[in-house]
Amino acid sequence: MKYLFSILIIGTMLMSACSNNAKEQALIKQQAIVAVKDSLKLDSFKKAEIKKQxxxxxxxxxxxxxxxxxxxxxxxxxxxxxANQNSEAPTPAKKKGWSDAAKGTVIGAGAGAIGGALIDKKHGRGAIIGGVVGAGAGYLIGRDKDRKSGRVQPKN
Known part of the structure; x- marks a missing residue:
């Protein structure tokens, strides 16, 4: 495409050098550039429409x-x-890895310990209290995520 533009521009410059009508040639050159830009825009719109389809x-x-x-x-x-009447609800396959409850417990305990240590003047006491509270909150949030994802059966 770059070579095409270069050839087009050089060609129009050569044509304009041969004639005395410089203003007309400049207008023709400008129109050619506008036409090329319009065709490129149209091409990109066509590509976008094809991709959308x-x-x-x-x-x-x-x-x-x-x-x-x-x-x-x-x-x-x-x-x-x-077959469906004889069997109970199928048990889901056991998922591997950490549950969201376990992840939430660990993250909550860490965040609570850091927060407690920063807030309380006695850093050890604050870290312990914050860790316990954070772990409890993280567990509850993670357990809720496990229920929503289907890893744990919801309470009835």
């Missing part, structure tokens, strides 16, 4: 696949009613 197609395909899977699961459940 492709994204919409992909989203529609994903939505259709989800719907198909859901219908297949419903049909399978409907075709095997005795």
């Amino acid at each position: 492709e994204d919409a197609k992909i989203a529609a395909q994903v939505k259709e696949e989800k719907r198909t899977l859901l219908l297949a699961e419903q049909n399978e459940a409907a075709s095997h009613p005795s």
Whole structure:
């Protein structure tokens, strides 16, 4: 593209050097530059529109696949009613790693200990109290996140 512009500009300069109508040539040169800039803008808008259409197609395909899977699961459940009656609710697979409750406890204890040490004049006492309070608050917040994510069954 840069080479095209360079050739276009050099060509217009050579043409203007050969004629006596400098003002007309300058106008033609200016119009050519404007036309090239407009074509580049139009090209970028076309690319953006094509990308938008492709994204919409992909989203529609994903939505259709989800719907198909859901219908297949419903049909399978409907075709095997005795299997669902005999078994209790399926137990979710055990998740690996730290739970949100454990993470919250550790983060809350650390933050509470630092905060307590900074606030209280007796740093040791403040760190202990802040750590205990922070750990309790962090645990409660993390446990709530675990319930929402499905890692822990909510209380009835």
